[in-house]
Every structure is written in structure tokens, then in C-alpha cells.
Amino acid sequence: MTEYEAFAVELAREAARVTLPFFRSDIGHEDKGGAAGFDPVTEADKQAEAAIRRLIAERYPDHGVIGEEYGADRPDAEQVWVLDPIDGTRAFISGLPLWTTLIALRQENRPTVGVIAQPYLDEIFVGGPSGARLLRGRAETPLAVRPCQTLAEAVISTTDPDIFDAAEGAAWTQLRGAARLARLGCDAYAYAMVAAGRMDLVAETSLKPWDWSALVPIIEAAGGRVVNWRGATPDADGRILAVGDPRLIAQALPLLEPAAV
Template identity: 80%
Template sequence: MTEFEAFAVDLARDAARVTLPLFRSDIGHDDKGGAGGFDPVTEADRQAEAVIRRRIAERYPDHGVIGEEYGADRPDAEHVWVLDPVDGTRAFIAGLPLWTTLIALRTAGTPTVGVIAQPYLDEIFVGGPSGARLLRGETETPLAVRACERLNDAVIATTDPDIFTGSELGAWTQVRAAARLARLGCDAYAYAMLAAGRIDLVAEAGLKPWDWSALVPVIRAAGGAVVNWRGQAPDDGGQILAVGDARLIDQALVTLRRAAL
């Protein structure tokens, strides 16, 4: 692994030492959604991001940070870490082991290193310049997407159809109707399974930079692709299409492009 890849893995393990003792405990949660709907946050979110930020400041004081819980610090730096300490807080609250810790490093604005970690399952999916691999304990397994030429044969996923609004929902519904199998409720873990060759396509909308930045290097290093609903590089519009087989992009965009921002 490169220096930054190894450091991202270390950050994920530091976060796990905070989040795991709080998982399936009675820590409670706050709602930061207000009139915008239920948007829970727990002490696991806050404490884990604080630990990660402290480690980054100690190791790379000239790097920037963008995090879900504590905002942006030097977001225009050449190297910027993008953090979601608990992606899938609803799953965390419900005791479901499908939440993840997402850690990305952007270099000159482009995600170059990514980690998707699920500590309860002892899984760290890491991707970057040296490739993509799954770490479980002392074992490293290469990650590789699988071939899937036709959308009709694809296993697809999204977190919840409620994330789609207006024409987005209609677009997703048509993609789902064309696919062989659709799974819901996996949050960022679905992208890890795409990199591992178990899922073929994930489509989502309304994502923030900390929701999607980490998955890009993991999926690309595993041989997949991540684009927005216009078929371009992911952006702040928050519409993401991730595929294991690039041949699925145009098939999905036939529908998704109609709702692209």
C-alpha cells in the first residue's frame, strides 16, 4: 500500500475503536434534520470524526478536511480528507451491521484514496494507486468487479427509493424494472459489494461529498466506474451511478439521464 492508503486504513481502525463499543448500545441519538426530515446523529458519529481529525492534524498538518459532523477546514488545500464517520446512522441505530466508516483523500480535487470500513464484520475495503483489496484481520484479498453485459442480468441497489424526488424516482423505478434483482437499505456497503463483484450497479441521489468520495477510488481500482447521471465525473449534484461493468452505464443512463441535474 502507498503511504496515504496505509494511513487511511489506520484512520478507519482508529474510528472503529470508538464506534464498535457504542454499536448496539443505548447511546441514543439526536435529530439534526429539523423540518427537512429525520436525520439522526449519534455520539459515535461525533467522537469518531473527532478522532480522525485529530490524527490527520498530527500527521499532516497542511492537509484539509471536509467532514459530515464538523464541516470544512482548508477545503482548498492540495490534499483534503473527506470523512463520514458513520455512513448509515439509521442502520447503526437499528443495530444492523451495514453502516460503514468512509474515508477519502482528494488530491487536487480528485478522490485518489478511499476506504469503506465495516468494523463489526472486520472488513476494510481500500482502493487507491496500488489497487483494491479487502482487509480482514491479517488477510488481504484483491477486489475485482464482475462482468455483467446486460442490465437485465444485473443485481442492483440503492439505499432507499425515498431518497429520490420527482423524476428521479421514475428513473430509478425503470432501472429497477429492467434489472434481475434489486436490494435496498445497504447504504455505502452496497458499493463495497460492487467492488467485491457481488453487486453490479448502484444508483443514488442527494449524496454529499462525504457520501461518495471514498467509494470512487475503491470501485475504480477494482475495475469499475463511477459517474453522475449525465455520464460525467461525480460532482456536488449528488447523483451517483456506480457500475462494475462499464457496459451498463449507457443502458442505465437511457433512463437516468432524463432526471439528471
């Protein structure tokens, strides 16, 4: 494991130290969505990101940070950590163990190290230059996507179809109709399952950099690919297509591209 991969795992474990005591407790939440719709944030989100930022500042004071809760600090630095302390806060406040902590290191404007951690299940999915692996307790298991030649064989996911606009919703309906099985409500945990070879495709929209940066190095190190709905590198557009078997991209894009305008 490289230095930065090991540090990303250390950050995930520090976040777990903060978040786990709050999970399935009587923690309250605020709604930061306003007119845009329900978007909860908890004290666990805030405290976890603050703890991660403290460790980064101590270890790598010249690195930048972009986080969901506390914004950007030196986002143009050579190395920038991209943080989502609790991805899936709706799941968190509902007591569902599908929320995750997302940590990525961006170098030359590209995510090169990623962690998806689910501390309640004691799972840390990590990917980067040394490969992709699942850490659970003291065990390390290599991650590898599974072959899936056609959409008709694919298990696919999106967190909530209601997030799609009309064109995106029509595209998702076609994609779902072409697939074998669709699962909803998994948040970033679905991407971990793609890297682990349990699912085949995730398509989502309206994602921020902290929502998708961590998953890219993990899925790609496991043998998959992550693109936007035009087949290009993920960007501020926020539409993400992640696949285990790269052959699925050519089949999914004709269904998604009409909505990517």
C-alpha cells in the first residue's frame, strides 16, 4: 500500500471513531436543502469532517482540502483531499448501514487514491496505484470486477430515481428495462459492490466532486471504468456512469447520452 493509500485508510478510521457512536442514536439533524428538497446534515457529518481535516493539516500542511461540510481550502494545491464524511446521511439517520465515508486524493486534477468506508460493517474499500482491496479487521481481500457481457445480465443501481429530471428519468427507465435487476437506495455503497464484483453498473446524476471522486480509483484499480454520460472523464456535470465490465459502456451510453445535454 502506498503512503497516501495508507493515510486515506487512517483518515477513514478516524472518521469511524467519530461517526459510529452517533449511528442509531438519538442524533438530530438539520435540513440544509431548503426549497431544493430535504438534504439532512448531522453533527456526525460535521465532527467527522473536522477530524479528518485536522489529521490532514498535521501530516500534510501543504495539501488542499475540498469537503462537503466545510468547503474548499487551497483547492489548487498539487495534492487535494476530497471528503464526504457521511455519504448517505438519509440512510444514516434511518439506521441503515449503507452510508459511507468517502475520501479521495486528487493529483493533477485527477483522483488517484480513493476510500469507501462503511464502519458499522467494518469495511474499507481502498484503491490506488497499488491496486484495489477490501480491508476488514486484519484481513485484506483483493477487489476485482466481474465479467458482464451484456446489459441483459447486469445488476444495476441508482440511489433515487426521483433525483432525475424528466430526460434523465426516461434514460434511467430504458436502462432499467434493459438490465436483469435494479437496486435502489444504496448511495456510494453500490460503487463498492461494483468494485467487489457483486454489481455491474451504477448511473447517477447531480453528484458533487466529493460524491464521485473516491469511487474512481477503486473501481478502476479493480478493473472497471467510470465516465460521465457522454463517455468522457467525470466532471462538474455530475452525471456518473460506473461499470465493472467496460463492455457495458457502449451499451449504456446510447440510452443515457440523449439526457446529457
